[in-house]
Amino acid sequence: MTTVVQPSVAEQSEAEALHRFQTEAPESVRTALGMTATRIGGGVVLSMREDSTHFWSKALGFGVTAPVTARLVAEVCDFYRAARTPQATLQIAPAFLPEDWPEICAREGIVRGSSSVKLVCTTDEAVARADALAVPPAGIRVAPLAAEHALEWGTVMVRAFGAPVEHYAEMGAATVTRPGWHPYGAWLDGELVGTGTLFVRGDTAQFFAGGVLPHARGRGGQTALLAARARAARQLGCRVLVAETGAETPGTHNSSLHNMLRLGFQAAYERPNWSWRFALDEN
Structure with a gap:
């Protein structure tokens, strides 16, 4: 049996869970790990400046309520620069990537890494x-x-x-x-x-x-x-x-x-x- 779930549902499910998981951490933990978060263009942007695993600084949930644009990605990267986040991962469903995605990546210094399965x-x-x-x-x-x-x-x-x-x-x-x-x-x-x-x-x-x-x-x-x-x-x-x-x-x-x-x-x-x-x- 084929399960039909829109990428918008799948992406927001993960994004909201990850947002809650990090933002509800005790204040002492958030301070020690340098945790900050914001919402941009319908997605969530999470920063953990002192994360030795380089896993938790993620931006995801985009493309659902607003299109992914060069301006949106620049705003996400500016947030990470302001937070002095060493590195971060942008996770965007393929269906929501814009045609000019290669140009956006080149402008912001974004490179492709490993993949996950939804x-x-x-x-x-x-x-x-x-x-x-x-x-x-x-x-x-x-x-x-x-x-x-x-x-x-x-x-x-x-x-x-x-x-x-x-x-x-x-x-x-x-x-x-x-x-x-x-x-x-x-x-x-x-x-x-x-x-x-x-x-x-x-x-x-x-x-x-x-x-x-x-x-x-x-x-x-x-x-x-x-x-x-x-x-x-x-x-x-x-x-x-x-x-x-x-x-x-x-x-x-x-x-x-x-x-x-x-x-x-x-x-x-x-x-x-x-x-x-x-x-x-x-x-």
Whole structure:
């Protein structure tokens, strides 16, 4: 069954989740990581000046309420210059890129990097696939997360992605009790080893922060986390599920991608990551 989800819905789902994830971090964390944010042309622009992972400074959600233009991109880059952001990633659905995109990139010093896959699925399809699989994970228990495990959950989340714990774990933990977020954990022999959450916006559920620690992988934990969140999304009245993961390149294998495809997600499109860097002569 083909899932039809407009790029506008998929892009705004991710953008609003990422905006909330960062802007709702504790003030002490925002200060330590140099976090600022704004909205430009219907999209969100997020800066984390002290981000050692170079992951969190992102601009996305464009092309929905206003076209992507040279002026809009210049405004985004000016924001990053003013924030003294070392580097940032612009993520724009291919359908929203203007004809003069190569000229815009040349003017602003933007270069193409790796790509991500935007995945979509109807909630009913994901739940039906999860029920059909009916294979319990090996020794893994998945359940909604209690508030008292928030910091532990945030720590496991960043460790699963190979990120530093200091400050980043608190950023993740802050979402656990926030409205709109629905976190889940995966336990192996009493140890929290996996994370995943939903961000609900209207009838759309954004999958976010899904990861399992290396020593607990290969047991079906990630698939169980996906299935649990799909069932939760249906209970919450969501019709559509949205997720992202890295695109495979020749010779690589992304287990997360294949786990989602197995659960009924479909690749809606690949979206390049467009990289901007603060020019040394602007210091």
